[in-house]
Amino acid sequence: MLTSSDSIGSESPLSARPASLVQLPLKIIALIVSYIDTAADLARVCSTCRVLNYMAVPLLYETLVLSTGEESPHNQKLPTGGRGSAFATGLNSLVRGNLGPMVHSLTLRGVWKEDTIQRHSNDFVMDRLTILNIAVRAALDKTTRLQEFSWELDIRMLDTVYLGLANLKISALHLRFPSTRGTQPVTVVPVMPHLVALSVTNIDPSLNQDDISTLLCSRKLQDLRMQWSPRMVDSKKPCVRLHDYFKRSTGSSRLRIKKLAFQNLHTETTDDLYRAIDQERIEEVTILNSSSCTFSMIFHNPSANSRHPSPIAKPGFKVMRHDKISRAHCDFLGSMMGLEQIYFVNHDARYYIERPSASPPAIFRRGSVDHDMDTIRVLPNGTSHPSPTFADDPKTQSYLKDNYFTTILSNHGQWLTHLLLSATWHLSTSMIARLVHTCPNLVQLGYATETSSFDTMTLLIPFLRNLVAIRLLVPIYPPNSNSGPPKPVKANTHGLLVPLRSRPLCEVVELDESVHIEKIGLTLGDNEAWGHLKLIGLGWKSYELGEIYAEPLIGSRPPSLPGTPTAQPRVTRRTSTPSGKPLQSTLGKRTRELRSTSNSSLNEHSNGGHPAVHNMDKEMEDAPQETERFVWRRRVRPVGWDVLKHWSIWAMDGSEM
Known part of the structure; x- marks a missing residue:
C-alpha cells in the first residue's frame, strides 16, 4: 500500500534524514483533504508539501468559476490580482496547462463589454464575441472530464461552444440568454445525449431566437428548469409560444x-x-410568477374540455411549489391526490435571515395583492396594482382560503410530510385541530395563525410525533381586508407587561434573542412531548433545539421570563430513591419515569404542566429527607441560512427555481 510520511527534527547529528512520523496511507490523507470545502484553504494546503499538493490540486480545480467585469477592482490605484485579466488567465491555464482533466464543473459569469450598435449596423459579427467563443471552445477541448457547464455571461453563446459541449459527457447545463438584441445568426442547439439537468434562464423570444427544442430531446433528461424574462409578464400579453420549445418532444x-x-x-x-x-x-x-393554469396544462388535456369528477392519484407526483392563490390552482389541487410536499412561496426567506440587523420588512406588516387573471398574489416589493372586484371582497378571499384548506386536508392530508402554507391564511384554533387530526405524518410545517397567543404551537406539536421542524409565519394582512395587524401590547395598571405567550407574533419576533432562548428552552423542555422537535422558526428568526437537561433551582422560586412575572416552569423533585409509582401526565395518555442519568443523554419525562397535588404529596412522603428541586430545560441556539438551507420549509420559500 502506498503511504506518505512527514518528518520533523532529527534523532542524531549523524542522521542525514530526519525521523519520520507515523506513516499514513494515501487513502486516509485523501479522505481528510476531501473535507476541506473552501478554495482558499485548499490553496494553502497545496503549498505545504508535495504529497498534500498532489492530493489537494485535483480538489482545488474540480469546480472552477471564472468571472469577468467591465473594470477590474483596484486597491490604492493598483489592480487587485495583477494587471492581467483573471478571466483570460484562467482560460489560458486550461488551454496551455495540464489542469483541464481535473475540472468537473466550469462556470463562466460576469459582464462582457458589448460592441456599439454602430459597429453592428452592417450585420457584421465583431471579433470580440467570436474570439471569446473560440477561446472557450479551446478550453472545453482540454476539459475531457467536464460534467457541469454554466454560461452566465451577458452575451450569446455561438454554435462553436455548443458543438464543443456536444462532444463531452455533459450531465448538467445552465444557459443564460442575454438581455440585449444582437445580430448573430440563429443557432440550432445540438442534442447532448448525456444531459440529465438543464436550466435555461432569461428567455426572451424577441431578443434571442436560438432553437433549444433539440436540446430538450435528450433521452436522459430528468430535471428541466426554464425561466423567461420578467418582461414577458410585464407586457400583459401571452407572447410565449410553447410549441417553439416542445415541438420535437411528442409521440415517442x-x-x-x-x-x-x-x-x-x-x-x-x-x-x-x-x-x-x-x-x-x-x-x-x-411554477413561480406564471399563469395559474400551468399545472392543468401539464396534467390535464385542455382540448378535452372536461373536468374530472373524482380526484386522480399520480403515483409519481409528490412535490408541488407555487406562489399564487387562485381558483384555477385550487381546482387543480382538488383534481389530484397523494401529494407529499406542498409549498406556498411567501417571500425570499434567505434575504431577511441573512440580514438580522435590518428592520422588519413591510411584507410582514401590510401585504399587497397582485391580480393576474383570477390570481391573488402577495408581492415582495409591497406595491399594489389596480384590481378587479373579485379579490376586493374579503368574503371571496376567505372562501378561497377555506376551499384551499379543505382541499389540501381531504385530498392530500394523510400523505403530507412537508407543508408550507401562505402567510395570508391565518389559521384559527379549530383549523389547527383539523390539521393535526388529518395530517399525522407531517415532518416539517410552516403556517400563520390568527390568534395572538404563542400557545398555538404547543397545541399541535405533542400530537405530531414525526414533526422535527416548525415555522411560525408572521401573518400578512392584505390592504383590502377588514382585519389588520394587532395593536401593540401596553403595560397594565400595575406597570407589568402582558405575558409573553399572550403577545402577537409580530411583537414576539422583535424581542431579543435571549428572551426567545429562555422561553423556548422552558416551554419545550418536555422530552416525551417535544423531544422529537429539532428546529423552530419565529418569523425571520430561527433556533436549533439541542438536548434536554435538568437545571437545579436556586432559591424558593423558579426564575421567570421578562414580561412574564406569573410564569411558572414545571418543577420536579428529584430524590435518591425513585418513587414506586410514576407521576401521571396531564394529557392522560402518557406516563413518566424518572431515571438516573449516567451520561449526556437525558431522561424521558411527561408533558408540561404542574403535577397533581396528591401525587406530589405521595412522592414527598416516600422520598427521603434530602431532596433537590430542578426544572427541565432545552438547549437552544440561533441559526442562520447555512443551517436553514437544508430544511425544505425555508429553502423552498424563495423566488429562485
Whole structure:
C-alpha cells in the first residue's frame, strides 16, 4: 500500500534524514483533504508539501468559476490580482496547462463589454464575441472530464461552444440568454445525449431566437428548469409560444423528466405541455410568477374540455411549489391526490435571515395583492396594482382560503410530510385541530395563525410525533381586508407587561434573542412531548433545539421570563430513591419515569404542566429527607441560512427555481 510520511527534527547529528512520523496511507490523507470545502484553504494546503499538493490540486480545480467585469477592482490605484485579466488567465491555464482533466464543473459569469450598435449596423459579427467563443471552445477541448457547464455571461453563446459541449459527457447545463438584441445568426442547439439537468434562464423570444427544442430531446433528461424574462409578464400579453420549445418532444420522444420548473411563463392555454411531458414519471413541479393554469396544462388535456369528477392519484407526483392563490390552482389541487410536499412561496426567506440587523420588512406588516387573471398574489416589493372586484371582497378571499384548506386536508392530508402554507391564511384554533387530526405524518410545517397567543404551537406539536421542524409565519394582512395587524401590547395598571405567550407574533419576533432562548428552552423542555422537535422558526428568526437537561433551582422560586412575572416552569423533585409509582401526565395518555442519568443523554419525562397535588404529596412522603428541586430545560441556539438551507420549509420559500 502506498503511504506518505512527514518528518520533523532529527534523532542524531549523524542522521542525514530526519525521523519520520507515523506513516499514513494515501487513502486516509485523501479522505481528510476531501473535507476541506473552501478554495482558499485548499490553496494553502497545496503549498505545504508535495504529497498534500498532489492530493489537494485535483480538489482545488474540480469546480472552477471564472468571472469577468467591465473594470477590474483596484486597491490604492493598483489592480487587485495583477494587471492581467483573471478571466483570460484562467482560460489560458486550461488551454496551455495540464489542469483541464481535473475540472468537473466550469462556470463562466460576469459582464462582457458589448460592441456599439454602430459597429453592428452592417450585420457584421465583431471579433470580440467570436474570439471569446473560440477561446472557450479551446478550453472545453482540454476539459475531457467536464460534467457541469454554466454560461452566465451577458452575451450569446455561438454554435462553436455548443458543438464543443456536444462532444463531452455533459450531465448538467445552465444557459443564460442575454438581455440585449444582437445580430448573430440563429443557432440550432445540438442534442447532448448525456444531459440529465438543464436550466435555461432569461428567455426572451424577441431578443434571442436560438432553437433549444433539440436540446430538450435528450433521452436522459430528468430535471428541466426554464425561466423567461420578467418582461414577458410585464407586457400583459401571452407572447410565449410553447410549441417553439416542445415541438420535437411528442409521440415517442416525450420528456421523461422528474423535476419541472417554470418561472415568468405567460402563455395561452394549449396542449403542448400535455403532449410533450410524460405525466407518469414527473415527481416535482415548481411554477413561480406564471399563469395559474400551468399545472392543468401539464396534467390535464385542455382540448378535452372536461373536468374530472373524482380526484386522480399520480403515483409519481409528490412535490408541488407555487406562489399564487387562485381558483384555477385550487381546482387543480382538488383534481389530484397523494401529494407529499406542498409549498406556498411567501417571500425570499434567505434575504431577511441573512440580514438580522435590518428592520422588519413591510411584507410582514401590510401585504399587497397582485391580480393576474383570477390570481391573488402577495408581492415582495409591497406595491399594489389596480384590481378587479373579485379579490376586493374579503368574503371571496376567505372562501378561497377555506376551499384551499379543505382541499389540501381531504385530498392530500394523510400523505403530507412537508407543508408550507401562505402567510395570508391565518389559521384559527379549530383549523389547527383539523390539521393535526388529518395530517399525522407531517415532518416539517410552516403556517400563520390568527390568534395572538404563542400557545398555538404547543397545541399541535405533542400530537405530531414525526414533526422535527416548525415555522411560525408572521401573518400578512392584505390592504383590502377588514382585519389588520394587532395593536401593540401596553403595560397594565400595575406597570407589568402582558405575558409573553399572550403577545402577537409580530411583537414576539422583535424581542431579543435571549428572551426567545429562555422561553423556548422552558416551554419545550418536555422530552416525551417535544423531544422529537429539532428546529423552530419565529418569523425571520430561527433556533436549533439541542438536548434536554435538568437545571437545579436556586432559591424558593423558579426564575421567570421578562414580561412574564406569573410564569411558572414545571418543577420536579428529584430524590435518591425513585418513587414506586410514576407521576401521571396531564394529557392522560402518557406516563413518566424518572431515571438516573449516567451520561449526556437525558431522561424521558411527561408533558408540561404542574403535577397533581396528591401525587406530589405521595412522592414527598416516600422520598427521603434530602431532596433537590430542578426544572427541565432545552438547549437552544440561533441559526442562520447555512443551517436553514437544508430544511425544505425555508429553502423552498424563495423566488429562485
